[in-house]
Amino acid sequence: MRLLVYCLIGLLFISHDGYCVPSRLFDLVGELVDATKGALGSIPSLIPTPEEFFSLSKNTFIGLPNQVVFAFFNQFCNMALNSNSVFVKKKFTPKLDEMSFILHSKSSSISIPLMKPDEMWKHPEFNTSNPLVIFVTGWKTNLKEEASQAQNVMAAAYMCRGNVNFVTLDTAAFIDTLYTWSAFNTQTIGEYLSKAVQKLVESSFPLEFIHLMGHSLGAQICGAAGRHFNQNTQLLIARITGLDSANPCFNNGGVLEGLFRGDAAFVDVIHTNPGVLGKKEAIGDIDFFCNGVSPLQPGSFDVSSSHGRAWKYYAESVYPGNENNFLARECTSITALNNNNCLGPLIPMGYATPNTTKGNYFLNTNSKSPYGEHSRRDHQPVCV
Incomplete structure (x- = not known):
């Protein structure tokens, strides 16, 4: 199921001619709502951990605009949170x-x-x-x-x-x-x-x-x-x-x-x-x-x-x-x-x-430390 979630996130961005089509994405999201609701109760186990998510962003999403990918992720998250599923009702309290x-x-x-x-x-x-x-x-x-x-x-x-x-x-x-x-x-x-x-x-x-x-x-x-x-x-x-x-x-x-x-x-x-x-x-x-x-x-x-x-x-x-x-x-x-x-x-x-x-x-900032554009590279802070 986790692989299915990954595939959906990737495939929903691609039109038949291979280009990224955000508008088509949201049409498809609407079509998936009914099917998704039944699976929302198990979403906590499907959402990737932080380590997996960053790996996913570097590998599965190569070639896709990051902002578009995360725009979809935001919409998916909102859809889940606004539903009446177990996903929203069940709390996972931190220790x-x-x-x-x-x-x-x-x-x-x-x-x-x-x-x-x-x-x-x-x-x-x-x-x-x-x-x-x-x-x-x-x-x-x-x-x-x-x-x-x-x-x-x-x-x-x-x-x-x-x-x-x-x-x-x-x-x-x-x-x-x-x-x-x-x-x-x-x-x-x-x-x-x-x-x-x-x-x-x-x-x-x-x-x-x-x-x-x-x-x-x-x-x-x-x-x-x-x-x-x-x-x-x-x-x-x-x-x-x-x-x-x-x-x-x-x-x-x-x-x-x-x-x-x-x-x-x-x-x-x-x-x-x-x-x-x-x-x-x-x-x-x-x-x-x-x-x-x-x-x-x-x-x-x-x-x-x-x-x-x-x-x-x-x-x-x-x-x-x-x-x-x-x-x-x-x-x-x-x-x-x-x-x-x-x-x-x-x-x-x-x-x-x-x-x-x-x-x-x-x-604007510099590409490496010191990052401040107005920094003095020879400056050594005097600590109290």
């Missing part, structure tokens, strides 16, 4: 009692259960005089080595800056399939993250000190946390940063709610793989489109590495002296920007983004 926060310091990393956040807020390494940043890993970043790499790189950047409580929430190994990931886990994990933040605020920790940040799925978890926090307290978390917020199955007005402006007092979003693994739509108070709306970043040859550029760009901007590495201008397209048709001031993307800015901003 929350096995999930942990990691409180990073220069000398150690302290693991604290997600269900016992008070232990973290009262830990000697947690400084209530310093701001708090919570970084949530995502679907792409829980593929083995990239989860630890994303956490380690981001933690190193914040530890270099100093004067911050940097915490990570690793979702690795708790999201086994795209179905469980998209349908339920973002909302459930987000709810418990919001409860942890609420306990901290109730202890008189300044609300304006709290910054949630997530990559891919992690961005959608942060969005859910922001909404739950607001529903329970009528307050807004100061800032949520979406690092290429996950695209598949998250659509405005759909069953699943993704990160959106209003989930925090300030929502900034960095787009590096728009329309494929990351959202293409402007969803924040300010949205940064790196190198336009192309799904591939300079120097990247697959969608997964482009998807991961978002957290790499942000981490680079955190180091002292790098705040202005990524300067963007409000614009309508990367072409207009490159033709000098965009007016207005340059705004830094990443760590130093002003929380008063709004709109769609475009910028």
Whole structure:
């Protein structure tokens, strides 16, 4: 059956003359609805795991436009979520009692259960005089080595800056399939993250000190946390940063709610793989489109590495002296920007983004580190 799902995803894009025909795709999807409903109850076992899905995108889909492939996947996911099948009704709850926060310091990393956040807020390494940043890993970043790499790189950047409580929430190994990931886990994990933040605020920790940040799925978890926090307290978390917020199955007005402006007092979003693994739509108070709306970043040859550029760009901007590495201008397209048709001031993307800015901003990046077009290649950050 899994092979059948793969074949359908590929074959539905090809017309009789061998060209990709999206309109025909959606006609065929309509014809498949009745047949699909009977199989929806078993879909959780048919949807590929993250490892299989990325392998699928590199092999089965070679020669097919990635954005068109994922547009179909989105439609298929929405059709399933909006049905009345067992697929929607049956919940797969993540093992929350096995999930942990990691409180990073220069000398150690302290693991604290997600269900016992008070232990973290009262830990000697947690400084209530310093701001708090919570970084949530995502679907792409829980593929083995990239989860630890994303956490380690981001933690190193914040530890270099100093004067911050940097915490990570690793979702690795708790999201086994795209179905469980998209349908339920973002909302459930987000709810418990919001409860942890609420306990901290109730202890008189300044609300304006709290910054949630997530990559891919992690961005959608942060969005859910922001909404739950607001529903329970009528307050807004100061800032949520979406690092290429996950695209598949998250659509405005759909069953699943993704990160959106209003989930925090300030929502900034960095787009590096728009329309494929990351959202293409402007969803924040300010949205940064790196190198336009192309799904591939300079120097990247697959969608997964482009998807991961978002957290790499942000981490680079955190180091002292790098705040202005990524300067963007409000614009309508990367072409207009490159033709000098965009007016207005340059705004830094990443760590130093002003929380008063709004709109769609475009910028170019380098193909390798340092990625910031305005970076000084000989600059060596001085860590605190």
